[in-house]
Amino acid sequence: MRILENTIVAGISSRRTATAEHSPHNMTISDEIDQIDLVSIKIRPDKLLQLIEQRVLTASDLRCHDYASKNVIRKLCLLACLK
Numbered sequence: 637m638r639i640l641e642n643t644i645v646a647g648i649s650s651r652r653t654a655t656a657e658h659s660p661h662n663m664t665i666s667d668e669i670d671q672i673d674l675v676s677i678k679i680r681p682d683k684l685l686q687l688i689e690q691r692v693l694t695a696s697d698l699r700c701h702d703y704a705s706k707n708v709i710r711k712l713c714l715l716a717c718l719k
Contacts, residue, residue: 674699681708688716 687693695713700706 676701681712684709685712685715688712689719 684693688695695709698709700709
């Protein structure tokens with residue numbers, strides 16, 4: 637989506653309400669990333685555990701697509717709590 641110059645946009649996303657004023661010339665990469673609600677990725681459990689242990693990610697940051705993934709996340713969170 638391209639925001640026209642000098643346009644004020646007010647919108648509601650699933651996560652927050654935002655009001656922004658941007659021109660195509662001053663939009664940054666972080667502005668573009670903020671416009672994406674969710675990203676589906678695959679990540680090795682050991683790397684995910686590392687991110688949880690470093691408190692970069694929490695269980696509330698993650699949304700599982702299936703029960704097997706949810707079970708792995710639950711185990712990783714418990715392992716991180718024990719350390």
